[in-house]
Structure formats: structure tokens, C-alpha cells
Amino acid sequence: MTTERLKRQIEFIVEIDKIKQIYRKNFVIGSERHETDAEHSWHLAIMAMLLAEHVTSQQVDVLKVLKMVLIHDIVEIDAGDTYCFDKQAGQDKEERETKAADRLFGLLPGDQAQEFRSLWEEFEQRVSSEARLADALDRLQPLLLHYHTQGKSWQLNGITSDKVKERNKRTAAIAIELGRLVDEIIQDSIKKGYLQNS
């Protein structure tokens, strides 16, 4: 017989399969399909492996960044994907997501529930270099997808350049070179007509 601890771990692992049915606003490159939260989280993890070296003048624990990006959207299983440019939906986002964290992380054995909850809170509050890098990547990844799908999702949702700049404004503070990259992508998106200038 499997132990109670393993049983709880497996119950959580099965429950979070639902993240594969949470669709984001952006599209997969070369596809008509929206990206799922699981795919997005995987992509962020690879980006963290490759880009953590660009963090400026701060130590970064890559294992912690990986854990953070891997779990950061699990709450959306209950709370749904809140579109980053939807101010109205953003109003009760924190309340919805906190309730989701209580239920979902609560499925785990106590110590692991605590670890996941702490990682998620640290990410949300951006209180460490790891959380600030995770947050910057969480904004850079959709920017790359928007750029390589000719701004389709921006156009469908009436998003203009000021909003995209505002959303990525903190990147340069954690990694100067990534901040420069963000600026270049936004400028080129405007130039190519993917993103409306404002």
C-alpha cells in the first residue's frame, strides 16, 4: 500500500493536469491555437535556465527561479487566466487566486504545501531577485510570442504600445540587456505594424 504522503502528492499531480485546459490570450507560433498555462510555464523554465546569467549585480538561485515559474500559474486552475490588460478582471484577481492557492496547495503534504505557497507568494510580491527575474520572464515570453505571431493577439484585443511598454518597464532593473531586448522588440513591432503606436 502506498503511504498517505505519496497518495496526497499523486492527488495533487493528477489535479494540476487541469492546467493544460487553461488557455492564455497569446497564440502558439505558427498555429491558430492559444497557448496553455502548462506550455507557458515550461517555456519560462527553459528561459530561466538560459537567461538567468543576464541578471545584473545580484545573485540568483536558478533552482528557486525554476520552481517559481513552474508553479506560478497553478492557481489559475481555479481562478482562471486573468488577462493582464483587463483592469476590471484584475480587481478581484488577488482574492480569487488566494482562495485557489488555499485549495490547490492544500492538497499537498504540509511541508510541500508550505513550500509551494511560499514560492507563489514570493513570485507575486516580487520580493527577491529570483521573483523579479521570474516576473520579467513572465512578461518577456508572451512579448516574444506576440512578435512572432505578427501581433495578432494585440490587434484582437486593441492593445497599443504604451500598455506593452508599461507591462515590461521593470525588466531593465533586473537585467539591463533583457531590458534592451524588450525595447528593441517593441520598437520593431511598431515599425512592422504588429503593434499600434500610442
Place this chain on the structure above:
Amino acid sequence: MTTERLKRQIEFIVEIDKIKQIYRKNFVIGSERHETDAEHSWHLAIMAMLLAEHVTSQQVDVLKVLKMVLIHDIVEIDAGDTYCFDKQAGQDKEERETKAADRLFGLLPGDQAQEFRSLWEEFEQRVSSEARLADALDRLQPLLLHYHTQGKSWQLNGITSDKVKERNKRTAAIAIELGRLVDEIIQDSIKKGYLQNS
């Protein structure tokens, strides 16, 4: 201007978006859709975070396991998903995947190309406790999905219990308790009629 190094990193990050269009044989729980390689890799990473503690009498570097499961299927972008029970397709799998690794990891800056290549080879060759855990999880995860989709993919592909047992036979050697879990799931799948006994 972004550096040549960052340019190569971003080129790789954009290229591997294609993994979101590589579909596996198993289904997402509660859905008619097949799982993508990106989703599968994300799921394995969370499993590694939670289940590494079950590895018996060996030290496991969790960061290495995470990196390994996150990148292990990238070669399938070029080589395609080889169904584990398809003996014929398995014959030239190594050749196809080696060629894919050359091209895909070759997009990265030299040191990172080397790191990704080594991780992938270590995983394929199962030469470390990290690789053996990653491999066991890579077999346990679809088993969980098959079980929670009432064996739909097993039935569609005529898979019987001897094949599933064979595929998961190494799990107990790396983690006794996970081996016990595998046995229980297979027995219960037979009992419930999800998996044909053989």
C-alpha cells in the same frame, strides 16, 4: 543592440516553441485532446519537485533532474514523438534524435549547447541517479494519465498489461515506493477493465 550571445539564446527560445505542436499518444485528463510535449515536460518537472524525496539510498540533485526533464523531449521537434510501444519506429529513433540534437542544441551559444547536449545524453543513457529518476517519472506520468482517462489510449493502440509492466519495470530500483505505486495502478487498471491482462 543585443549581443550575439543573447540573440542566439532568443533564437533557440523561439525555435523550441514548436514543441507545443508535438502531440503525444496520451490524452489530457477530462479532454478529447492529446497532450503536447511541452505540457508533458512541465508535468514531469512538478513531479520531480515533489517525488525526488522517494529515491532510495542515493543522492539526487533536484536542479539537474528539473533541467533534464525540461529539455528531454526538445529533440522531438525534428524527430517527432516516437510512440514507446512502436518497435519499428524505435529502430531509427536514436539516429533521428541525434541529428535533431545537433541542429537544435547547436543554435545555442557553445557552453549552453554543451550543457543541454550533456543533460540530454545523460537522460538517454540513464547513467546517473538523476537520469534514472527522470526516466522513471517519464514513464509514471503517462501511466497516471492513462489511468485517469480510463485507458483510452491503451485500448486505441491495443496495449496489454505485459507491455506496461515491461515499460515501468525499472522504477522500483530507483524508488521502492514509486515502484509499489506503479504496480498498484497497473493492477487496478486491469481490475477496472482499462487495461487488458496478458
